[in-house]
Amino acid sequence: MSNPQISINVSSTEPIFEQLVSQIKNAISVGHLLGGDSLPSIRQLATDLGVNAKTVAKAYRLLERDEVIVSRGYRGSFVHQNAKSNLQTDIKSWLEDQLAIDIKRYRDSGATDSEIRIAFSNAMHGKS
Amino acid sequence: MLERLLSDGYWFMFIQVVTTTWFMPMMLFVRLRNASNSYCREHAISAFDEVSSLLAGRYLMLKVLALLSLILGLVVVGHAYLSQTELFNWDNQAGLVVLFFIALIPGLWISKVQSEVIDTIFANSGSTRTASLVATPWTSYVSKTLIALLTLGQLVFVVSVVYFVSNPFSGFAGYTNLFGLVVINLIFLAVCYFALTHKKLSAIEDPGHRHLLKVKNLRFNLIAWTVAVFYLSLSLWLSGLALKDYALLLQSFYFQFVVFLTLFTIALPNSDQSESGLETNVLR
Numbered sequence: 001m002s003n004p005q006i007s008i009n010v011s012s013t014e015p016i017f018e019q020l021v022s023q024i025k026n027a028i029s030v031g032h033l034l035g036g037d038s039l040p041s042i043r044q045l046a047t048d049l050g051v052n053a054k055t056v057a058k059a060y061r062l063l064e065r066d067e068v069i070v071s072r073g074y075r076g077s078f079v080h081q082n083a084k085s086n087l088q089t090d091i092k093s094w095l096e097d098q099l100a101i102d103i104k105r106y107r108d109s110g111a112t113d114s115e116i117r118i119a120f121s122n123a124m125h126g127k128s
Numbered sequence: 129m130l131e132r133l134l135s136d137g138y139w140f141m142f143i144q145v146v147t148t149t150w151f152m153p154m155m156l157f158v159r160l161r162n163a164s165n166s167y168c169r170e171h172a173i174s175a176f177d178e179v180s181s182l183l184a185g186r187y188l189m190l191k192v193l194a195l196l197s198l199i200l201g202l203v204v205v206g207h208a209y210l211s212q213t214e215l216f217n218w219d220n221q222a223g224l225v226v227l228f229f230i231a232l233i234p235g236l237w238i239s240k241v242q243s244e245v246i247d248t249i250f251a252n253s254g255s256t257r258t259a260s261l262v263a264t265p266w267t268s269y270v271s272k273t274l275i276a277l278l279t280l281g282q283l284v285f286v287v288s289v290v291y292f293v294s295n296p297f298s299g300f301a302g303y304t305n306l307f308g309l310v311v312i313n314l315i316f317l318a319v320c321y322f323a324l325t326h327k328k329l330s331a332i333e334d335p336g337h338r339h340l341l342k343v344k345n346l347r348f349n350l351i352a353w354t355v356a357v358f359y360l361s362l363s364l365w366l367s368g369l370a371l372k373d374y375a376l377l378l379q380s381f382y383f384q385f386v387v388f389l390t391l392f393t394i395a396l397p398n399s400d401q402s403e404s405g406l407e408t409n410v411l412r
Contacts, residue, residue, distance in 0.1 A: 004261040005335060011255035027261055038263035043325060048259035048338060050250075050330030076263060 004032035008049055016051055020059035025068060028083050035081040039069060042077075066091065138209040140380045141227065145201035147384050148231035153194045156238055157187060164245050171333055175252035179245055186241045194234040201230050224379050243328075250331030260335040269324070269343055274350045281357035285309055288361045297368045309360065316353040320346055355385065 004027045008019045027033045039045075042060060046053040060077055063069040066089040070080045080086060106116050161183045168176040204227065289305045296302070323345040332338040359382050366378065 003335075005258055006261050007256055007258045009255050010257060024261065033261060039261060040259070040263050044264065045259055047325045047327060048330055048335060049257045050327050051257070 006045075006049075008051070010051070016055050017059040017062070020045075020056065021062055024059070024063060025087050028068065028079060029087055033079050033083075035079050035083055037079045039077045039079065138205060140377055141205045141208075141224065142202070144224070144380045144384055145198065145205055145227060145231075148228065149197040149201050149234065150194050152231075152384075153190060153234035153238060156235070157190050157241075160238060160242055160245070161187070167337075168249065171337070172249045172252060172331075174254075175249045178248050178252065182244060182248060183241070186237075186244070190234055190237055190241075193237050197230050197233050201227055204230075246328045246331055250328050253331045253333065257330050258333055258335060259330075260339075264339065268339075269346045270350055271347075274347070274354065278350060278354045278357065281354050281361070282309065282313075285357055285361045285364075288364050292364060292368055295368070300364075300368070305360075305364070309357070312353070312356055312360075316349060316356075320349050323349060355382065 006020065006023045006027070008016055008023070010016065012019065024033070024039075033039075039060075040048070042053055042056045046056045049056075060069065060071070064071055064077075067080050067086045068083045068089075069077050071077050103116060107113075111119075164179055164183060165176070168179050172179075204223070208223070286306065286309075289303065292300050293302055324342055329338050329341065332341060359378070362378060
Protein backbone atom coordinates (compact mmCIF):
# COMPACT_ATOMS: atom_id res chain seq x y z
CA MET A 1 0.00 0.00 0.00
CA SER A 2 1.37 3.42 -0.93
CA ASN A 3 2.00 5.95 1.77
CA PRO A 4 1.62 9.37 0.15
CA GLN A 5 3.81 12.00 1.70
CA ILE A 6 4.11 15.73 1.44
CA SER A 7 7.36 17.68 1.56
CA ILE A 8 7.56 21.41 1.98
CA ASN A 9 10.50 23.76 1.91
CA VAL A 10 10.12 26.40 4.59
CA SER A 11 12.89 28.52 3.00
CA SER A 12 11.27 28.59 -0.41
CA THR A 13 9.91 31.85 -1.79
CA GLU A 14 6.71 29.98 -2.66
CA PRO A 15 4.26 30.42 0.23
CA ILE A 16 3.81 27.30 2.36
CA PHE A 17 0.05 27.15 1.81
CA GLU A 18 0.62 27.12 -1.96
CA GLN A 19 3.15 24.30 -1.60
CA LEU A 20 0.56 22.36 0.38
CA VAL A 21 -2.16 22.97 -2.17
CA SER A 22 -0.01 21.99 -5.15
CA GLN A 23 1.38 18.87 -3.47
CA ILE A 24 -1.99 17.61 -2.35
CA LYS A 25 -3.31 18.22 -5.86
CA ASN A 26 -0.27 16.40 -7.25
CA ALA A 27 -0.86 13.40 -4.95
CA ILE A 28 -4.42 13.23 -6.29
CA SER A 29 -3.42 13.61 -9.94
CA VAL A 30 -0.88 10.77 -9.80
CA GLY A 31 -3.37 8.57 -7.96
CA HIS A 32 -1.71 8.42 -4.54
CA LEU A 33 -4.88 9.85 -3.09
CA LEU A 34 -8.27 8.67 -4.32
CA GLY A 35 -11.78 10.07 -3.96
CA GLY A 36 -13.04 9.40 -0.43
CA ASP A 37 -9.60 8.97 1.13
CA SER A 38 -9.30 10.71 4.47
CA LEU A 39 -6.67 13.39 4.94
CA PRO A 40 -4.75 14.17 8.12
CA SER A 41 -6.36 16.72 10.38
CA ILE A 42 -5.22 20.33 10.17
CA ARG A 43 -3.55 20.11 13.56
CA GLN A 44 -1.81 16.83 12.78
CA LEU A 45 -0.40 18.08 9.49
CA ALA A 46 0.66 21.38 11.08
CA THR A 47 2.42 19.54 13.91
CA ASP A 48 4.15 17.09 11.59
CA LEU A 49 5.39 19.86 9.31
CA GLY A 50 6.21 22.25 12.16
CA VAL A 51 4.11 25.02 10.63
CA ASN A 52 1.25 27.15 11.89
CA ALA A 53 -2.16 25.45 11.91
CA LYS A 54 -3.64 28.55 10.22
CA THR A 55 -1.39 27.93 7.21
CA VAL A 56 -2.67 24.38 6.80
CA ALA A 57 -6.24 25.58 7.40
CA LYS A 58 -5.83 28.12 4.60
CA ALA A 59 -4.59 25.44 2.20
CA TYR A 60 -7.48 23.14 3.12
CA ARG A 61 -9.95 26.01 2.70
CA LEU A 62 -8.69 26.71 -0.81
CA LEU A 63 -8.81 23.02 -1.73
CA GLU A 64 -12.33 22.82 -0.37
CA ARG A 65 -13.37 25.88 -2.37
CA ASP A 66 -12.05 24.20 -5.53
CA GLU A 67 -13.94 21.01 -4.56
CA VAL A 68 -10.73 19.02 -4.41
CA ILE A 69 -11.36 18.05 -0.81
CA VAL A 70 -14.48 18.06 1.30
CA SER A 71 -14.77 18.75 5.00
CA ARG A 72 -17.14 16.62 7.07
CA GLY A 73 -17.05 18.42 10.39
CA TYR A 74 -15.60 16.45 13.27
CA ARG A 75 -14.97 13.45 11.00
CA GLY A 76 -12.26 15.41 9.21
CA SER A 77 -11.37 16.18 5.62
CA PHE A 78 -11.65 13.79 2.70
CA VAL A 79 -10.64 13.78 -0.94
CA HIS A 80 -13.63 14.89 -3.04
CA GLN A 81 -15.19 12.17 -5.18
CA ASN A 82 -14.67 14.33 -8.30
CA ALA A 83 -11.32 15.65 -7.12
CA LYS A 84 -9.41 14.53 -10.18
CA SER A 85 -11.67 16.37 -12.62
CA ASN A 86 -11.78 19.41 -10.32
CA LEU A 87 -8.00 19.68 -10.26
CA GLN A 88 -8.16 21.83 -13.36
CA THR A 89 -10.09 24.48 -11.46
CA ASP A 90 -7.65 27.32 -11.04
CA ILE A 91 -9.41 30.36 -9.68
CA LYS A 92 -6.13 32.22 -9.33
CA SER A 93 -5.32 32.19 -13.05
CA TRP A 94 -9.00 32.71 -13.97
CA LEU A 95 -8.98 35.81 -11.74
CA GLU A 96 -5.75 37.06 -13.31
CA ASP A 97 -7.23 36.57 -16.79
CA GLN A 98 -10.43 38.42 -15.86
CA LEU A 99 -8.50 41.30 -14.31
CA ALA A 100 -6.23 41.57 -17.33
CA ILE A 101 -9.31 41.92 -19.59
CA ASP A 102 -10.86 44.54 -17.29
CA ILE A 103 -7.63 46.52 -16.92
CA LYS A 104 -7.20 46.60 -20.69
CA ARG A 105 -10.74 47.98 -21.00
CA TYR A 106 -10.03 50.74 -18.41
CA ARG A 107 -6.78 51.67 -20.12
CA ASP A 108 -8.54 51.77 -23.49
CA SER A 109 -11.06 54.20 -22.01
CA GLY A 110 -8.17 56.52 -20.99
CA ALA A 111 -7.76 55.74 -17.30
CA THR A 112 -4.20 55.85 -15.99
CA ASP A 113 -2.67 52.96 -14.07
CA SER A 114 -2.60 55.12 -10.96
CA GLU A 115 -6.34 55.89 -11.25
CA ILE A 116 -7.10 52.23 -11.82
CA ARG A 117 -5.04 51.24 -8.78
CA ILE A 118 -6.74 53.80 -6.51
CA ALA A 119 -10.20 52.92 -7.80
CA PHE A 120 -9.51 49.24 -7.32
CA SER A 121 -8.23 49.83 -3.79
CA ASN A 122 -11.29 51.94 -2.93
CA ALA A 123 -13.61 49.31 -4.32
CA MET A 124 -11.84 46.58 -2.35
CA HIS A 125 -12.20 48.56 0.86
CA GLY A 126 -15.84 49.44 0.21
CA LYS A 127 -15.25 53.15 -0.45
CA SER A 128 -17.34 54.81 -3.17
CA MET B 129 10.36 -14.55 56.58
CA LEU B 130 7.68 -12.34 55.10
CA GLU B 131 6.70 -11.15 58.56
CA ARG B 132 10.30 -10.24 59.33
CA LEU B 133 10.66 -8.36 56.08
CA LEU B 134 7.45 -6.50 56.69
CA SER B 135 8.30 -5.69 60.27
CA ASP B 136 11.57 -4.18 59.08
CA GLY B 137 9.80 -2.12 56.39
CA TYR B 138 12.79 -0.01 55.41
CA TRP B 139 14.22 -2.50 52.92
CA PHE B 140 11.91 -1.52 50.11
CA MET B 141 12.61 2.15 50.78
CA PHE B 142 16.34 1.51 50.29
CA ILE B 143 15.55 -0.40 47.12
CA GLN B 144 13.34 2.41 45.87
CA VAL B 145 16.05 5.02 46.49
CA VAL B 146 18.85 3.07 44.81
CA THR B 147 16.78 1.99 41.80
CA THR B 148 15.01 5.25 41.11
CA THR B 149 17.83 7.69 41.77
CA TRP B 150 20.78 5.78 40.31
CA PHE B 151 20.18 2.61 38.28
CA MET B 152 17.18 3.73 36.29
CA PRO B 153 18.47 7.21 35.37
CA MET B 154 21.78 5.71 34.25
CA MET B 155 20.10 3.02 32.16
CA LEU B 156 17.68 5.58 30.80
CA PHE B 157 20.47 7.91 29.75
CA VAL B 158 22.48 5.17 28.08
CA ARG B 159 19.36 4.14 26.20
CA LEU B 160 18.71 7.71 25.13
CA ARG B 161 22.33 8.17 24.05
CA ASN B 162 22.39 4.96 22.01
CA ALA B 163 19.09 5.70 20.32
CA SER B 164 20.06 9.31 19.59
CA ASN B 165 23.43 8.39 18.13
CA SER B 166 21.93 5.59 16.09
CA TYR B 167 19.16 7.85 14.80
CA CYS B 168 21.54 10.70 13.90
CA ARG B 169 23.98 8.34 12.19
CA GLU B 170 21.27 7.11 9.86
CA HIS B 171 18.85 9.99 9.51
CA ALA B 172 20.41 13.24 10.69
CA ILE B 173 24.12 12.95 10.06
CA SER B 174 24.58 16.73 10.08
CA ALA B 175 23.49 16.78 13.73
CA PHE B 176 25.57 13.76 14.80
CA ASP B 177 28.66 15.56 16.15
CA GLU B 178 26.64 18.22 17.93
CA VAL B 179 24.32 15.65 19.53
CA SER B 180 27.25 13.44 20.59
CA SER B 181 29.12 16.26 22.31
CA LEU B 182 25.89 17.51 23.90
CA LEU B 183 25.18 14.07 25.36
CA ALA B 184 28.75 13.63 26.61
CA GLY B 185 28.53 16.90 28.56
CA ARG B 186 25.08 16.16 29.92
CA TYR B 187 26.10 12.67 31.05
CA LEU B 188 28.61 14.15 33.49
CA MET B 189 25.98 16.48 34.91
CA LEU B 190 23.54 13.58 35.19
CA LYS B 191 26.04 11.58 37.24
CA VAL B 192 26.40 14.48 39.66
CA LEU B 193 22.63 14.96 39.95
CA ALA B 194 21.95 11.23 40.35
CA LEU B 195 24.68 10.91 42.97
CA LEU B 196 23.30 13.85 44.96
CA SER B 197 19.78 12.43 44.75
CA LEU B 198 21.05 9.02 45.81
CA ILE B 199 22.92 10.41 48.80
CA LEU B 200 19.95 12.55 49.81
CA GLY B 201 17.57 9.60 49.57
CA LEU B 202 19.90 7.27 51.48
CA VAL B 203 20.38 9.86 54.23
CA VAL B 204 16.61 10.25 54.61
CA VAL B 205 15.91 6.50 54.74
CA GLY B 206 19.07 5.77 56.74
CA HIS B 207 18.12 8.33 59.35
CA ALA B 208 14.61 6.91 59.62
CA TYR B 209 16.01 3.37 59.91
CA LEU B 210 18.62 4.21 62.55
CA SER B 211 16.21 6.22 64.65
CA GLN B 212 13.37 3.73 63.97
CA THR B 213 11.01 6.56 63.08
CA GLU B 214 8.84 7.17 60.09
CA LEU B 215 10.39 8.98 57.10
CA PHE B 216 11.24 12.64 57.82
CA ASN B 217 9.94 11.98 61.37
CA TRP B 218 6.61 12.49 59.67
CA ASP B 219 4.77 9.78 57.75
CA ASN B 220 6.09 6.88 55.68
CA GLN B 221 3.47 7.19 52.95
CA ALA B 222 4.07 10.90 52.44
CA GLY B 223 7.83 10.29 52.79
CA LEU B 224 7.79 7.82 49.92
CA VAL B 225 6.16 10.46 47.75
CA VAL B 226 8.95 12.89 48.67
CA LEU B 227 11.55 10.22 47.82
CA PHE B 228 9.81 9.76 44.49
CA PHE B 229 10.04 13.49 43.80
CA ILE B 230 13.73 13.40 44.67
CA ALA B 231 14.12 10.60 42.12
CA LEU B 232 12.41 12.79 39.55
CA ILE B 233 15.33 15.25 39.60
CA PRO B 234 17.62 13.13 37.36
CA GLY B 235 14.55 12.02 35.39
CA LEU B 236 13.57 15.61 34.63
CA TRP B 237 17.16 16.35 33.66
CA ILE B 238 17.09 13.49 31.16
CA SER B 239 13.78 14.73 29.84
CA LYS B 240 15.38 18.15 29.32
CA VAL B 241 18.34 16.53 27.57
CA GLN B 242 15.99 14.65 25.26
CA SER B 243 14.30 17.91 24.44
CA GLU B 244 17.71 19.45 23.69
CA VAL B 245 18.56 16.53 21.41
CA ILE B 246 15.34 17.04 19.46
CA ASP B 247 16.04 20.80 19.31
CA THR B 248 19.52 20.10 17.94
CA ILE B 249 18.17 17.72 15.31
CA PHE B 250 15.51 20.31 14.50
CA ALA B 251 18.14 23.05 14.09
CA ASN B 252 20.15 20.82 11.73
CA SER B 253 17.20 19.44 9.86
CA GLY B 254 17.42 21.87 6.95
CA SER B 255 14.43 23.56 5.43
CA THR B 256 12.59 20.54 4.08
CA ARG B 257 9.81 19.06 6.20
CA THR B 258 7.95 15.88 5.42
CA ALA B 259 4.61 14.55 6.59
CA SER B 260 2.30 11.73 5.70
CA LEU B 261 -0.91 12.46 3.83
CA VAL B 262 -2.61 9.49 5.45
CA ALA B 263 -5.02 10.33 8.24
CA THR B 264 -4.00 8.66 11.48
CA PRO B 265 -6.98 7.84 13.68
CA TRP B 266 -6.51 7.84 17.45
CA THR B 267 -6.71 4.06 17.40
CA SER B 268 -3.36 3.98 15.60
CA TYR B 269 -1.75 5.71 18.57
CA VAL B 270 -3.28 3.77 21.45
CA SER B 271 -4.67 0.30 21.75
CA LYS B 272 -8.32 -0.20 22.55
CA THR B 273 -7.30 -2.62 25.29
CA LEU B 274 -5.46 0.13 27.14
CA ILE B 275 -8.41 2.49 26.78
CA ALA B 276 -10.73 -0.24 28.08
CA LEU B 277 -8.41 -0.86 31.04
CA LEU B 278 -8.25 2.83 31.83
CA THR B 279 -12.03 3.10 31.72
CA LEU B 280 -12.32 0.04 33.93
CA GLY B 281 -9.84 1.59 36.39
CA GLN B 282 -11.94 4.76 36.60
CA LEU B 283 -15.11 2.74 37.20
CA VAL B 284 -13.45 0.63 39.90
CA PHE B 285 -12.25 3.76 41.69
CA VAL B 286 -15.66 5.44 41.58
CA VAL B 287 -17.37 2.27 42.84
CA SER B 288 -14.72 1.96 45.60
CA VAL B 289 -15.31 5.53 46.74
CA VAL B 290 -19.06 5.01 46.76
CA TYR B 291 -18.57 1.81 48.79
CA PHE B 292 -16.30 3.49 51.36
CA VAL B 293 -18.67 6.42 51.72
CA SER B 294 -21.14 3.84 53.06
CA ASN B 295 -18.43 1.97 55.01
CA PRO B 296 -15.88 4.66 55.92
CA PHE B 297 -12.54 4.00 57.60
CA SER B 298 -10.46 6.37 59.69
CA GLY B 299 -8.95 9.11 57.50
CA PHE B 300 -11.24 8.46 54.51
CA ALA B 301 -11.92 11.76 52.73
CA GLY B 302 -15.23 10.76 51.14
CA TYR B 303 -16.25 12.08 47.73
CA THR B 304 -13.24 14.46 47.73
CA ASN B 305 -11.34 11.44 46.38
CA LEU B 306 -13.22 11.87 43.11
CA PHE B 307 -11.75 15.35 42.80
CA GLY B 308 -8.31 13.75 43.02
CA LEU B 309 -9.27 11.44 40.16
CA VAL B 310 -10.37 14.42 38.06
CA VAL B 311 -7.04 16.18 38.72
CA ILE B 312 -5.05 13.08 37.74
CA ASN B 313 -7.14 12.71 34.57
CA LEU B 314 -6.58 16.34 33.60
CA ILE B 315 -2.81 16.09 34.15
CA PHE B 316 -2.48 12.93 32.06
CA LEU B 317 -4.75 14.33 29.34
CA ALA B 318 -2.58 17.44 29.10
CA VAL B 319 0.58 15.31 28.88
CA CYS B 320 -0.97 13.13 26.16
CA TYR B 321 -2.04 16.21 24.20
CA PHE B 322 1.48 17.65 24.45
CA ALA B 323 3.00 14.35 23.32
CA LEU B 324 0.84 14.44 20.19
CA THR B 325 1.22 18.08 19.24
CA HIS B 326 4.84 18.88 20.13
CA LYS B 327 5.98 20.97 17.11
CA LYS B 328 9.67 20.09 17.38
CA LEU B 329 8.70 16.53 16.46
CA SER B 330 8.80 17.74 12.86
CA ALA B 331 12.58 17.43 13.26
CA ILE B 332 12.08 13.68 12.92
CA GLU B 333 12.25 13.47 9.17
CA ASP B 334 10.59 10.14 8.53
CA PRO B 335 6.84 10.33 9.24
CA GLY B 336 6.99 6.67 10.31
CA HIS B 337 9.60 7.41 12.96
CA ARG B 338 7.62 10.40 14.14
CA HIS B 339 4.49 8.32 14.44
CA LEU B 340 6.36 5.65 16.35
CA LEU B 341 7.73 8.20 18.81
CA LYS B 342 4.23 9.53 19.44
CA VAL B 343 2.91 5.99 19.88
CA LYS B 344 5.62 5.20 22.43
CA ASN B 345 5.06 8.39 24.38
CA LEU B 346 1.31 7.93 24.42
CA ARG B 347 1.55 4.29 25.39
CA PHE B 348 3.80 5.15 28.30
CA ASN B 349 1.45 7.86 29.50
CA LEU B 350 -1.60 5.64 29.18
CA ILE B 351 0.04 2.77 31.06
CA ALA B 352 1.19 5.10 33.84
CA TRP B 353 -2.29 6.67 33.89
CA THR B 354 -4.00 3.28 34.11
CA VAL B 355 -1.63 2.04 36.79
CA ALA B 356 -2.13 5.28 38.74
CA VAL B 357 -5.90 4.92 38.70
CA PHE B 358 -5.79 1.26 39.74
CA TYR B 359 -3.22 2.12 42.39
CA LEU B 360 -5.63 4.69 43.86
CA SER B 361 -8.34 2.04 44.18
CA LEU B 362 -5.93 -0.52 45.62
CA SER B 363 -4.56 1.87 48.23
CA LEU B 364 -8.13 2.74 49.19
CA TRP B 365 -8.92 -0.94 49.75
CA LEU B 366 -5.66 -1.61 51.58
CA SER B 367 -6.31 1.36 53.87
CA GLY B 368 -9.93 0.29 54.27
CA LEU B 369 -8.80 -3.20 55.23
CA ALA B 370 -6.12 -1.78 57.60
CA LEU B 371 -3.17 -3.26 55.68
CA LYS B 372 -0.93 -0.20 55.83
CA ASP B 373 2.35 -2.14 55.41
CA TYR B 374 1.14 -3.58 52.12
CA ALA B 375 -0.02 -0.12 51.04
CA LEU B 376 3.50 1.26 51.57
CA LEU B 377 5.07 -1.65 49.72
CA LEU B 378 2.65 -1.21 46.86
CA GLN B 379 3.31 2.51 46.72
CA SER B 380 7.05 1.97 46.62
CA PHE B 381 6.80 -0.58 43.80
CA TYR B 382 4.44 1.69 41.91
CA PHE B 383 6.95 4.55 41.95
CA GLN B 384 9.69 2.22 40.76
CA PHE B 385 7.42 0.87 38.06
CA VAL B 386 6.68 4.37 36.74
CA VAL B 387 10.39 5.22 36.55
CA PHE B 388 11.04 1.83 34.94
CA LEU B 389 8.40 2.53 32.31
CA THR B 390 10.23 5.62 31.17
CA LEU B 391 13.13 3.38 30.13
CA PHE B 392 11.00 2.14 27.29
CA THR B 393 9.64 5.45 26.16
CA ILE B 394 11.99 8.39 26.58
CA ALA B 395 14.14 7.68 23.57
CA LEU B 396 14.16 8.31 19.90
CA PRO B 397 12.75 5.43 17.90
CA ASN B 398 15.25 2.87 16.75
CA SER B 399 16.19 3.36 13.16
CA ASP B 400 15.27 -0.17 12.15
CA GLN B 401 11.74 0.00 13.44
CA SER B 402 9.79 1.96 10.90
CA GLU B 403 11.17 1.96 7.44
CA SER B 404 7.67 0.94 6.43
CA GLY B 405 6.36 4.44 6.94
CA LEU B 406 3.18 4.62 8.90
CA GLU B 407 2.54 0.92 8.97
CA THR B 408 3.60 0.71 12.57
CA ASN B 409 0.26 -0.44 13.90
CA VAL B 410 1.63 -3.93 14.12
CA LEU B 411 3.70 -2.74 17.05
CA ARG B 412 0.62 -2.11 19.11
